[in-house]
Amino acid sequence: MTRELSRRAFLGSTAALSVAFTLPRPAGAATAKTNDPAEVDGFLSIGPDGSVTVYCGKVDLGQGLRVAIRQMAAEELGIGIESIVLIEGDTRFTPDQGPTAGSTGVARGGVQIRQAAATARQALIRLAAARLDRSPEDLDLRDGLVAPRDGGRSIGMGDLVGENGFALKLDPKAPLRDPAEYRVVGKPLPRPDVPAKVCGTHAYVHDFKLPGMLHGRVIRPPSVGAALLKVDETSIKAVKGARVVRIKDFLAVVANREWDAIRAAGMLKAIWSDSARLMGHGAVRDALRAGPFIAEEVLKAKGDAAARLAEAPPAVDYYWPVQSHGSLGPSCAVAQVGNGAATIWTASQATHKFRPTFAALLGLAVDKVRLVYLDGSGCYGMNGHDDAAADAALLAKATGKPVRVAWSRDDELGWDPKGPPQLIALRGAMSPMGQLLGWSTEMWLPKATAGLPNVPLLSPEAAGLDQPKGLVTGLIAQNGDPPYAVADLEVKVHWLADAPLRPSNIRAPGKIANVFAVESYFDELCAGIGLDPLVTRLMGLRDLRGVAVLSKAASMMAWAPRPVPNPKGDGSGRGIAYVHYKHSETYVAVAMEVAVDRDTGRIAVKRVTCAHDCGLVINPDALKMQIEGCVLQTLSRTLLEEVTFDTSRVTSTDQSTYPILGFAEVPHMDIELIDRPEQPPMGGGEAAATPVPAALANAVFDAAGIRLRTVPFTPERVKAALRTL
Amino acid sequence: MAALGKPPIWPYTADPTKREAPMSGKPASPGKPVSKAKAPALLSLTVNGAPRHAAAADGDMPLVFWLRDELGLTGTHLGCGKGECGSCTVLIDGEPARSCQTTLAAAAGKAVTTIEGLGTPQAPHPLQAAFIAEQTAQCGWCTAGMVVEGAALLARNAQPGRDEAKAALEGHLCRCGSHHRVLRAVLRAGGREPS
Known part of the structure; x- marks a missing residue:
């Protein structure tokens, strides 16, 4: 070795x-x-x-x-x-x-x-x-x-x-x-x-070179599922050393330099079939309720929620759209295939899991395939890195040379596997004293295919190679019930057979949307009675670690009970939300101060406080960094992000159509860690993301009296909500 | 049947005012070598203080590829390739420029400074030292571009405030959410309390 x-x-x-x-x-x-x-x-x-x-x-x-x-x-x-x-x-x-x-x-x-x-x-x-x-x-x-x-x-x-x-x-x-x-x-x-x-000296997979290595560029079809009808290989003859590799509908060019591969890919003339198999992003929300479904599952049941809620107001819907990983740099990998073996240098989060996949893809025994992790551009779930590795593997096998593949921005946002959409309907009843009497959660979610080893990869699909089909979504039904004492409870999920675009796990899978819904709706119930949302939460908690993080995040913001919405009426507001991640791991509370501009509909997040208890803290600075990342990335996802697509293709493929948070929107942040050396160390990379949208939505309600239940919270949505007041 | 709707071979931003460096002369059409009669066989420029030469035939190549592939200066990262994210920022004659939007021809005759030219882990630029002290990078893809942009800010404003730092970095995207620490690092490098 x-x-x-x-x-x-x-x-x-x-x-x-x-x-x-x-x-x-x-x-x-x-x-x-x-x-x-x-x-x-x-x-x-x-x-x-x-x-x-x-x-x-x-x-x-x-x-x-x-x-x-x-x-x-x-x-x-x-x-x-x-x-x-x-x-x-x-x-x-x-x-x-x-x-x-x-x-x-x-x-x-x-x-x-x-x-x-x-x-x-x-x-x-x-x-x-x-x-x-x-x-x-x-x-x-x-x-x-x-x-x-x-x-x-x-x-x-x-x-x-x-x-x-x-x-x-x-x-x-x-x-x-x-x-x-x-x-x-x-x-x-x-x-x-x-x-x-x-x-600038850190070595990424993008920087890895082997002697004789070619640069590959895959040409994705103009429509999802289109067939490649004709390729004019002479159309790239102006690029020295460039050549076409075609395997059924898998189309790529390889060249000696990356720039040559990019030029050749841009020049290549190809004719594809028409394909219009997508529903368009505007149809997703209704499609989630329409099915087809493959299962209905009651995840939690206690008492008789239906009877308890017989007199309650009708359920309200919360919606989370399809989102992209939005990794900043291109997905990239290098592969070397030959002499009955293969090595793939990849930024995959799951090298071991993908080993049998690549063995099958290349027709090799598993022990002849080695995947080596090298750093890539940010990874928050299965983004395009594994697809890039499959691209490189197919091209290395076809050419007999080591091949590096790096994606374009359009392919990154267009073809990365997407965070799936979620629809969550909530109904509840609260006593005048703030006790939860009954609660019902209904979710409409794409079902992860049991036993599926990984998200089906693009290149094998296009090349007509066998691979297990199905959906990967992560554990997206967790945290769908309130973390507070409740007498009668039902959490039910309608499992959908399919997803509008190829889905994968994306940071804190599903739980960001679920906590958004649950913690926003809890505030709705509090507001209906005129109770302080912090005090009501503290009363409902049975777990002292939860009490500790909530109290801490609130005290960092000098929270004092007062009526909601903010009686000041100046567009400023505050909100708080809490999670016990997966009901078994990290405890987080996030509080937020915002200002809502009634004319422009813009939400400005002024300040975020976060209290975090993940048991034993291994490295407090690295943990704080993760929490900062959770907060900022989730603010971005909540305020700005929705993948748009028509019936053929994804149409949000750049910063103007799929914007992410910029420096102008960065709030002040204060983070407190509660270290518990006597407790096992739990994760810090996801939990703090989950209370962010609800803390924001609750702050917007406090600031402007509008309840935002659909992400992203665009100025248009804010203005539309303000008009209904 | 549908012909592939052709995007431009390289997505230079449509708005020429957003181009980072002026094109010198006519841009060569992609794939077509610059005529030898009109252009010298070599383009000359300075990179991190050293004279360098590029084939004139590569005049239309975005600078980022040449820096990475020909010079091995892989600290400059290609992000979006559209001039939207700032990852590939370098200094050209001291001014921040997007190396994905600057052709080799446009950089000819000029002095290019990359992240490697600012400092090293052993002898970092003051802003690099501040980025290290604040433990700023997560995945690190955007980091070099922000350091280069921030170094240019510090060169013209020795003690930028938080809002000035935000304004200077507005064109730089980070997906991991390192913004908070980046701002702290810029303030720290200017000798301010990073709050």
């Missing part, structure tokens, strides 16, 4: 135009390496010099996992993070820890590695105890040495672990260090990739 990595480092240093592509070099003996997550050697190797390599199946997508994983391992091993080489998401070297999704990087990936490190510490102490003739209780592992706590002779880690590694099963009961003695975990250590990112 060392040889393979050395080869890649070598390629990096000799390919004249390539950046220095020196991947971390694993320590330890090749014979000990395994990818088995049940083995300590799956996650850790220790070199003769005491150097430590950690193998992590989850990857850093910009969220700071690169420092957090090191901190968790370093703490148990008693070393500093700078002593750890980290290898991420390489199917050859890392155990399969599942996709980097669902806010599980630290909560599952990190916890597993921490346990491996704790097992290793225990083993090292045991080994040293025998060698030093001391009792294991007398010894500790610090700074690479097992040494008696009272001083005396010590032994280095590298002297204790031989060529055969640990050869030890991961012990789920191996004791962890006492949080009271933490030296590394909980510190705001800087992320190791930031200096290179800031100075």
Whole structure:
């Protein structure tokens, strides 16, 4: 394995135009390496010099996992993070820890590695105890040495672990260090990739080069599902070295330089069939209610909600539109296929999961396919990166050369798998004292296909290659019920057979829309009775960690009970919303101050406060960064974003048609972390996104007396709502 | 049957006032080499202080591809390729310019500074140091463009305020939501309390 990595480092240093592509070099003996997550050697190797390599199946997508994983391992091993080489998401070297999704990087990936490190510490102490003739209780592992706590002779880690590694099963009961003695975990250590990112030397998959590598550009059809009727290959002859690759409806050009591939793709004359199989974005909302459905499922039922709500006002609808990942840079991948094997360098969040997919796509055995994670442009779910990897793989197979594929902006926004639309109807009853008496949630959602390995990829589809068909949406029905005490409850989902555009999981799948609906409607009920929304929430909570985050976020805004809407009547308002993520993970409350301009319909978010409790905090600064990202990205999605499409194609393919938040709209933000070292560490990459839309909608109601139930909150929608007052 | 509706080969913004650098002479039509009789065989420009030469035939190539592919300066990131996101921003004669909207021909005879030319992790530009201190980057795709734009702001305004920083960076997009820290970094580099 060392040889393979050395080869890649070598390629990096000799390919004249390539950046220095020196991947971390694993320590330890090749014979000990395994990818088995049940083995300590799956996650850790220790070199003769005491150097430590950690193998992590989850990857850093910009969220700071690169420092957090090191901190968790370093703490148990008693070393500093700078002593750890980290290898991420390489199917050859890392155990399969599942996709980097669902806010599980630290909560599952990190916890597993921490346990491996704790097992290793225990083993090292045991080994040293025998060698030093001391009792294991007398010894500790610090700074690479097992040494008696009272001083005396010590032994280095590298002297204790031989060529055969640990050869030890991961012990789920191996004791962890006492949080009271933490030296590394909980510190705001800087992320190791930031200096290179800031100075332009960080290596992305886009920068990866192999000798003889071609640049590919896929020509997507003008309409979704169109057939390729005719290609004029002579139309690109002006571009030196460019050639056409066609496999059924898969059409691409390859060339020696990226610019040549782009020029050739632009010049290529092709004739496609007409296709009009889309419904158009304006029809989506009605289509969700119309079906066809494949199942109806009651997710939660308690008491008799129907009877309790017999006298309640009719249900109100909340709608979340189709949205794009909107990654800023192009999806990109590099593939090398030949000699019965394939290697794909990809920014995928799920290298292990896609390994069998690419094996099938290329007609290779799974163990002959290697996916190597390299950083890409931001990833918030399955965006276009995996499609780009399939593009590159098909082209590398067809040409016999390594191929790099990078998408265009139009393809990125037009063809990335989309966050699915959601329709949520809510009905409830609240007592005059603010107790929830009854609650009903009805959802209309595309159903994820059971057992489907991944989102069907574009290129295999166009090339007529077999791949499992179906939908991937993420766990989009969670958090559809209120987190407050309620006597009678029903949560029901109508599962749709299809989605208007190819769907995938996008940050906090479904839960942003569900919490938007639930936490907005809770305010509607409070407003109907004239109760303060904060006080009413606090009364309904049975979980003190929830009480803590709500109180904190509100106090950061100096919240004092008063009537809603704001009696000041000057267009300013405040709102608050709360989530217990997935009803089992992170607790977040977000409060917001806004100003609504009645003339322009513009909503200006002035200030956001957030209190966040995800249990043990591994790195408070990286966590705050994630929370800031959750807040700003979700403000963007709530205020601005809807994918538009006609019956043939996506029409929102640039900043004017699919705008995202700019600097002008950035509010002041204050974030407080509630660290609970005695609790397990939970995720920080998603939860804080979910209360944002409701906090915003509640603040807009407070400011202007209008209830926004359809995203995005465009000025037109605001003005239309104001006209109904 | 439907012919593919042809977008322009490269989406230079339609509005010439939004072009980042003036076109020198007539733009070559895409794919057509610049006539050797009219143009010199080489285009010369300075990149990060060093003289560089490009084939005149590549005069219509957007600068970003040449920097990345020919010079290996991969710190300049191609984002949208439409002049909308700012990821690819470089300095041309000290002024921020979008390298996806600037052809090699337009950059000829000028001095280009890329993110690599501002500083290194070992010897960072003061704004790079501030970006590091504020731990600004998430995925980092937009970061270099913002650093370059911010460096130009600091060159003309040594102590920008938050609103001035916002205005200077308005044309720069970030999807991860690093804006808050970017603003703090610019204020910090100007010696202000980053609030």
